[in-house]
Amino acid sequence: MFIKDFLQIDPKDISEKITEFMKEKVEAFDREGVIMGLSGGIDSSCVAVLAVKALGPDKVFGLLMPEQDSSKESVEYANLLARELGIKTQLIDHRPILEKWGIYDLLSNQEWEMAKAAFTFRRGPEAQNVFMRAQLGIKPKRLRKLFAYINIKHRVRSITHYYYAEQMNYLVAGTTNKSTNLTGLTVKYGGVADIMPLKNLYKTQIKVLSEFIGVPRPILERAPSPDLFPGFTDLSVLGMEFDQLDIILVGLERGVPRKLIVKEAGITEDDVERISELIMLTEHKRNLPEVPVLY
């Protein structure tokens, strides 16, 4: 028995349960369809395919929201998926919107280059450290600006989701997965939604599911990235692959001794410690706002 056995799923069964869930929720919320952002990545593509299975292509609407730093691939892959599914999409350029907050002038050239270097060339300890330190307060000023710059992009996308959803009377489907949710590789109030069909699935499980339901090959093979800053990928801030991360996460969840996790995932004891600390530090991102006990 391996830890990774805990990650095994029956994709057919899961696919049926999620489509059933989506059907039920659209009805319970009295909506006429489902809307989601399409990033050309595996999570949003998986949700879109499941939504089409649940409701049919006419009741699924995809929003493409590129901005200045988005990779061209994101829009191309999102369009590829939409064409294959036969769903309607709308492209809304977010750059002119974000410009109104002055975000593209927020970082100096130097700050920009330093951040890029931290995320790309010296991938590894520095990027992980930057990410870890940013989970509660951020002391260094240039890091604060960097995260303000990155986070606003996701938050504004949520605004656009709801603006269209409310006009169409559609439900907003989120694309959060369990691996990034637990490690806080999410923007607080950035990926908000009415329903989160994939929230209980680890990234590697979503890959299995996505292969089964027929997400196009180039999307399955794309490196996971929030597409917020050049070089800022899930891999660079986590310092490991998702199959390693998921073994750690499910190992911790099932109370597997750390030594066994280290051995099977091929990582160090420090890595396990770092991930378990990250889970604790990012708890506030997964909860409702904190409220005092008054009486």
Next chain:
Amino acid sequence: MLIKDFLQIDPIEVSDKIVNFIRQKVEAFERDGIIVGLSGGLDSSCVAGLSVKAVGKDNVYGLIMPEKDSSKESAEYAEMLANQIEIRTQVIDHAPILEKWNLYNLLSKQDWEMGKAAFAHKRDIQGESAFARYMSVQKGIKPKRLRKLFAYMNMKHRIRAVTLYYYGEQLNYLVIGTSNKSEASTGWFVKYGDSARDIMPIRGLYKTQIKTLSKYLNIPQPILEREPMPDFFPGLKDTFVFEMSYEQLDSVLIGIEKGVPSKLIMEETGVSISTIESIKKLTEITNHKRSLPEVPTSF
């Protein structure tokens, strides 16, 4: 014993508890201060006052975020409060941001007039009461002009959350919310709009209790006396939608909370049994706005 006795609070004790809570949270989140959106209304003024007590005036920052439909009074009262408690503020005009979504062209002139008429009179053109209409839009919205109207209004609160976090993150400040229990229970807020904050210090207090607390905190008289309104559509006031005063609404809500029979609630508040039942239903159908997103639980 009257139902309204349940609403009595000791403002000194409540203030101390909230101040401690704010202080603890600023420390736990490792932030350098508090950022708050100021609307010139009671709730945000109360929260700003409590924040100053908790972390000092130098560590509280107020954002004033007017847009095209905001009343002038809102910014004036927000400045009045900021002057009294001596905190720094910044005015960020949201009209040019909202224009980028073409928001101000969303409603036709006719849509606009219909919305205005519905909010200004107690009954709208189709004879439906404002409260009944409010009940009917908590889940899906069928009529197209109503969908547009709600998309138009909700957007304004959601954008404010984005701006608060944008500045909060640059300053390393905690984003503080101003939701109260009367609003929260009845869903009288925007999902992921004013509900998207790090902490909610007065979320456990009904509106009338916040008034008591605010008097104790010396919030300026004009703000105490101002009529509660979300300020995103001309003429839209809280009391028009609920068709009752906050004294009545809070007694109904706490009566329901404490399991008081509807008949007794009616006798004390003068609110009809059918309206009390509707409010009960409202607290249930708006549950999704107060909860985390729904997740499949079958695997």
